[in-house]
């Protein structure tokens with residue numbers, strides 16, 4: 001008897017801007033591997049497709065300018081669909097028929113139009129199999145997704161036994177009850193056409209609870225994989241798939257570093273792998289000391305990003321508890337001693353938080369520069385069900401609750417008027433040219 005078949009779809013990004021900063025649908029790829037281990041025949045259509053991959057695999061996606069959704073008509077910026085053409089999508093769909101179920105993800109709440117379009121096209125071309133929508137948008141905006149997506153089922157929360165039980169209604173599928181694909185499996189990167197880099201995570205969730213962040217909603221428990229399992233994932237990507245650049249997606253890579261990160265990187269160093277590591281999600285700078293900085297350098301971390309978010313002095317701000325300016329100075333100094341240049345140490349700062357002034361962002365940027373690192377602005381996206389949501393709702397001139405498109409950080413949805421346009425002028429004078 002032929003194995004049941006499941007089609008995974010990573011839909012297009014519809015946005016004002018998008019860049020491939022090691023951006024892959026990690027959760028969907030974990031589900032893909034988990035299903036393969038259960039005997040399912042899995043295929044993937046990656047609508048976003050590979051980027052031009054110019055620097056360590058990162059780069060610009062293909063894009064096509066498209067009309068803005070009606071409610072964004074007043075925004076004076078171009079809107080595009082990033083990824084393959086619809087014709088190419090339909091060609092791939094035609095060549096991969098005979099599925100028992102289709103799983104579609106949507107990685108940002110404001111990217112739902114790409115998922116809706118994929119669902120619409122699949123429904124038209126393959127009217128039989130059930131379509132299940134999951135991912136960040138489905139988890140954070142389940143009512144919106146259930147009302148408007150056109151999917152047969154909306155799965156919210158992390159991939160778990162619930163998702164597999166749902167699939168088991170449509171195909172013979174063993175469900176043990178304690179599945180956690182992120183911890184149990186490596187992501188099925190080999191399903192992607194000609195991947196230029198690997199992505200993976202050594203852990204799930206985050207032990208912190210920053211008020212603007214959805215980590216605890218997307219993965220309620222913080223769990224780390226075993227060091228040996230993480231090492232095997234790296235080996236598989238590097239030696240079997242031949243990938244030299246590998247990005248860590250951990251929210252808290254350095255938690256319990258002495259029993260997790262350090263032994264893992266020691267194993268990597270002993271194996272003399274030809275590999276370059278990147279941490280686009282940011283490291284907790286409080287955890288960076290001489291020992292950790294040395295391992296980062298020796299094991300081949302090329303892209304260092306630290307999470308500071310705001311460096312306002314005497315902070316009345318209590319949005320997170322990640323680090324102080326003193327800890328920033330200490331972390332940067334450890335990284336510099338390990339051999340990193342200032343321009344190689346990036347520090348994420350939030351911009352556009354409810355009630356945040358331009359001066360506050362500027363002050364944080366200056367402090368990062370003074371510490372010997374490079375500030376990177378991370379524009380605030382209001383996220384439903386986070387602690388900061390209510391303040392965001394009140395601060396925003398947009399109906400961010402009714403319409404997830406207004407949660408797009410490109411709109412600076414909670415910043416004071418004029419913040420977006422001014423931003424680029426003063427940013428350049430402080431930071432200089434963005435190497436991207």
Ligand code: SF4
Nearest residue numbers: 206208209210213251
């Ligand atoms: S430390 Fe990072 S991932 Fe963890 S809750 Fe804060 S912002 Fe989210």
